[in-house]
Amino acid sequence: MVLNHDLMTEGTDEVAHLAKHNIIVTTLEKIWNWGRARSFWPLSYGCNCCPIEMMASGGARFDIARFGYEVFRASPRQADLLIIAGPITLKMAPVVKRIYEQMPAPKWVLAMGNCATSGGPFRDGYSVLPGADSLFKVDVFVPGCPPRPEALFHGMLALKQKVEQGRY
Amino acid sequence: MNAVNSDAIIEKLRTIAGNKAEIVLDAFFTYIKVSPDDLLTLMQLLRDQLGMNYLANMTGVDQGEEFELVYHLYAIPDNQQKLVVKTRVSRDLAELPSISSIYPTADWQEREVWDLMGVSFSRHPNLVRVLLPEDFTGHPLRKDFKKEA
Numbered sequence: 001m002v003l004n005h006d007l008m009t010e011g012t013d014e015v016a017h018l019a020k021h022n023i024i025v026t027t028l029e030k031i032w033n034w035g036r037a038r039s040f041w042p043l044s045y046g047c048n049c050c051p052i053e054m055m056a057s058g059g060a061r062f063d064i065a066r067f068g069y070e071v072f073r074a075s076p077r078q079a080d081l082l083i084i085a086g087p088i089t090l091k092m093a094p095v096v097k098r099i100y101e102q103m104p105a106p107k108w109v110l111a112m113g114n115c116a117t118s119g120g121p122f123r124d125g126y127s128v129l130p131g132a133d134s135l136f137k138v139d140v141f142v143p144g145c146p147p148r149p150e151a152l153f154h155g156m157l158a159l160k161q162k163v164e165q166g167r168y
Numbered sequence: 169m170n171a172v173n174s175d176a177i178i179e180k181l182r183t184i185a186g187n188k189a190e191i192v193l194d195a196f197f198t199y200i201k202v203s204p205d206d207l208l209t210l211m212q213l214l215r216d217q218l219g220m221n222y223l224a225n226m227t228g229v230d231q232g233e234e235f236e237l238v239y240h241l242y243a244i245p246d247n248q249q250k251l252v253v254k255t256r257v258s259r260d261l262a263e264l265p266s267i268s269s270i271y272p273t274a275d276w277q278e279r280e281v282w283d284l285m286g287v288s289f290s291r292h293p294n295l296v297r298v299l300l301p302e303d304f305t306g307h308p309l310r311k312d313f314k315k316e317a
Contacts, residue, residue: 089303090300090301090304091299092301124315125315126308126313127299127300127304127308127313
């Protein structure tokens with residue numbers, strides 16, 4: 001552990017002493033974020049083609065387990081990442097909102113595909129929301145129609161960076 | 169695909185429908201055009217006497233001054249007949265009798281036509297919106313529907 005001598009204050013000597021004996025001093029939040037960023041438990045929501053790519057991500061060829069994100073949950077109470085992979089209709093909106101509210105904090109939302117990011121081809125329709133961000137805060141947008149599994153991984157790794165730095 | 173209805177069936181249809189309905193044939197379907205008042209009687213006869221036991225599809229069409237209701241009837245599985253029944257109601261008084269007592273599949277189809285086209289059906293068991301949320305205003309498949317900003 002290298003300590004910056006310009007920033008030395010009272011107690012720094014003590015920390016340096018601990019570091020010499022292989023003891024790491026940090027904040028709990030950082031440790032937690034380190035763990036959270038490496039094991040998202042996703043909850044999936046989708047209609048037809050984005051979920052197919054999401055399922056492909058879970059399969060052997062693309063293998064989402066390489067990143068530690070493979071624990072897809074069927075219950076919002078066990079998940080911390082909501083993947084919106086489809087359009088949200090006006091009738092479905094209160095249901096999705098409620099699912100989101102049932103997830104324990106801290107929680108993140110990833111909008112996958114054009115429908116979830118902007119409403120896609122249904123944007124000017126009478127029954128579809130123009131993007132998931134009109135319902136709740138979205139952390140990462142993954143455009144594409146549908147995005148490939150690699151794009152989903154890229155989005156999740158962007159979210160990983162965000163969570164590691166505590167920017168959420 | 170050719171019309172599967174044989175001449176004998178058409179003849180029988182003429183005796184059933186009588187002079188109240190107009191029968192039109194083309195390469196694909198046999199159409200029966202009927203007024204909304206005679207719809208219920210005709211449907212009952214078609215099911216009981218001609219064996220049209222399945223209402224596969226039901227649609228509303230916005231024709232300007234009038235709404236056209238299209239019913240696709242099939243006889244399954246033995247004789248593979250198909251028929252189309254058409255009726256028209258005026259736009260100002262868009263109401264006609266429900267046929268859900270004769271064909272149970274009409275229940276949700278009529279709800280859909282009510283939801284999107286705004287044609288109401290009398291004596292329907294549960295005429296509420298099926299696709300759109302209950303607080304939605306207007307009927308979006310009408311040609312004069314304007315989306316709220």
